[in-house]
Amino acid sequence: MSQLSEYGIIVAGGSGSRMQHEVPKQFIEVAGKPILMHTIERFSEYNPDLRLIVVLPQQQLQTWRDLCRKHSFKVFHMAVAGGATRFGSVKNGLDAVQGEGLVAVHDGVRPFVEAATIKAAFEAAAVHGSAVVAVSPKDSIRELIPEGSRAVPRANYKLVQTPQCFRAGVLRRAYEQPEQEHFTDDASVVEQLGEKIVLVEGSYRNIKITTPEDLVLAEAFAKEQ
Numbered sequence: 001m002s003q004l005s006e007y008g009i010i011v012a013g014g015s016g017s018r019m020q021h022e023v024p025k026q027f028i029e030v031a032g033k034p035i036l037m038h039t040i041e042r043f044s045e046y047n048p049d050l051r052l053i054v055v056l057p058q059q060q061l062q063t064w065r066d067l068c069r070k071h072s073f074k075v076f077h078m079a080v081a082g083g084a085t086r087f088g089s090v091k092n093g094l095d096a097v098q099g100e101g102l103v104a105v106h107d108g109v110r111p112f113v114e115a116a117t118i119k120a121a122f123e124a125a126a127v128h129g130s131a132v133v134a135v136s137p138k139d140s141i142r143e144l145i146p147e148g149s150r151a152v153p154r155a156n157y158k159l160v161q162t163p164q165c166f167r168a169g170v171l172r173r174a175y176e177q178p179e180q181e182h183f184t185d186d187a188s189v190v191e192q193l194g195e196k197i198v199l200v201e202g203s204y205r206n207i208k209i210t211t212p213e214d215l216v217l218a219e220a221f222a223k224e225q
Helices: 035-046 058-070 086-094 115-128 168-174 186-191 212-224
Strands: 006-011 051-056 078-081 102-107 130-135 141-145 148-152 159-167 199-201
Touching: 006 035, 006 086, 035 051, 035 102, 035 115, 051 058, 051 086, 058 078, 078 086, 086 102, 086 168, 086 186, 102 115, 102 168, 115 130, 115 159, 115 199, 130 186, 159 168, 159 186, 168 186
Parallel strands: 006 051, 006 102, 051 078, 130 199
Antiparallel strands: 102 159, 130 159, 141 148
């Protein structure tokens, strides 16, 4: 374990539109409880003393409190209101991080992240200042060009997952920048400062639940656990 305090910011801003579901996707039940609870538990398994900050849309905070009561969910965490975008939500979550430390930012709808992956990310971030979980693409990749498309070598690419871990000071500085369109994750925000991004091997199980097909996989993974 690193000597620095460890924080986890779990960002759950989804509405469920792509899921064709009335319930926001982080609250959809998998194996009898909301996806977000599974995600929080993974972080708690890695380190029960991890300071957990869960970022949710303002209008979902009460629903979440009700769900925690209903499921007698006891993992200690702080719930804070998010912003209009993921960038704004991470920024709000960062406000709850005190002083220096290591911060892992994770998608609330990636409930199958393994404790070993979280550990590897924190350890790499302790040494390098940043660590981003990624896997190699399984499929062939084509790049869109004005003339149509062309094959590109798959070995040159990585698919980015979360958690993405950084020193708190670096992440704070990154999120003081004005938001830009190419900021799709924390790594792209931090990279804008000129910081080097270190990659850590992820897992093909660490899926992001965004479409109905993902739910079928999620149920299967949850049964195996």
